[in-house]
Amino acid sequence: MTKRAFITGITGQDGSYLAELLLSKGYEVHGLIRRASTFNTARIEHLYVDPHNSDAKLFLHYGDLSDGSRLVTLLSEIQPHEVYNLAAQSHVRVSFDEPEHTADTTGTGTVRLLEAVRVSGIQTKFYQASSSELYGATPPPQSETTPFYPRSPYAAAKLYSFWITKNYREAYGLFAVNGILFNHESPRRGETFVTRKITRAAARIAAGKQDQLFMGNLDSIRDWGYAPEYVEGMWRMLQADEPDDFVLATGVGITVREFLEISFSRLGLDWEKHVRFDEKYLRPTEVDALIGDPSKAKEKLGWVPTVDGRKLAEIMVDADIQALAAEGQHWIDKVALSNWNA
Ligand code: NDP
Ligand code: GDR
Secondary structure, eight states, X not given: OOOEEEEEXXXXXXXXXXXXXXXXXXXXXXXXXXXXXXXOOGGGGGGOOOTTSTTOOEEEEEOOTTOHHHHHHHHHHHOOSEEEEOOSOOOHHHHHHSHHHHIIIIXXXXXXXXXXXXXXXXXXEEEEEEEGGGTTTSOSSBOTTSOOOOOSHHHHHHHHHHXXXXXXXXXXXXXXXXXXXXXXXXXXXXXTSHHHHHHHHHHHHHTTSOOOEEEOOSOOEEOOEEHHHHHHHHHHHHHSXXXXXXEEOOSOOEEHHHHHHHHXXXXXXXXGGTEEEOGGGOOSSOOOBOOBOOHHHHHHHOOOOOOOHXXXXXXXXXXXXXXXXXXXXXXXXXXXXXXXXX
């Protein structure tokens, strides 16, 4: 029997890797996409096969987490065995600009989807993309038993989603899990998150296409892992015998400053010559330090990450160099190239 999965947020970083993983496992994958005036499917284009083709396994459906009745219709039609709720307004700083929209998408959107599962009466498992941002002001190391203390409208919305997912598990016996994922990145990371902002700028500075990089707080510590490994963890959570909540993290925390240093020095650059401060990148309330303890996922799911923040910086810089080169930028000078190959 072919398993069917429904993914919200399929056009995002994680959605694209998860779709890839599930297709490789033989799943039929259905993704929710938002109608936009421009294409928003760049991250999944390589997976797309015209649905008129009989071996098509990826199907995209217009919809939005703000539209509950559409979610009921879609789930009733698709009858997925697994639902992954990855859609969100996922940018923490932007959530201070758009708190109400963030609450609607990142918070209420989750209960709309859970209600759609319940009302449509389908038998399915449910994954909720919970976040290390839930811990906020609570110091590391953070595990499944660490108290939450959200520090942004984004985190407050995710807190609601965490608890409503748990409530549907307890109230209705739904196989519903929270993956409490620490920061995870990749060459597909959105350009305004700090890691990608840094690695993209380093590549562009090396190419002479940019000179300065404006940034906010360099002191915060994050536990950065590699997104393809984290989507494998999501899938494993839904294959477990019992629904439960799991932290996915590397256990290694580094500062934004160190990520900058590694990224720039990979290209023979001194970051201090290029990075400038702009207070617009500060958050009204910051999350100082997130370092996760992934012991439970290791023990119960056999999930073991292999890439920490330092290795990740190198992977992402190399990918941004390659992306520029692929754009036909034959600028890579000998110094940059020899550093890159090192
Ligand atoms: P992205 O920001 O890359 O992707 C977000 C996705 O949500 C996009 O596909 C976006 O669509 C979609 N989306 C946004 N609003 C709506 C809406 N109203 N209705 C339907 N779809 C919507 O996020 P990531 O892939 O990085 O993260 C995936 C999930 O995991 C998010 O929920 C995030 O909050 C959470 N998370 C992420 C972590 C990380 O480090 N990456 C860590 C912990 C949790 P579009 O392309 O049209 O904008
Ligand atoms: P985060 O990721 O808030 O941890 O949320 P982000 O990369 O935006 O920030 C990480 C840290 O870097 C500091 N910072 C900057 N951040 C950005 N974006 N831009 C800057 O110029 C800059 N300068 C310094 C921030 O202050 C912060 O301390 C991510 C998202 O993917 C969430 O959806 C997810 O839930 C969490 O990770 C876990």
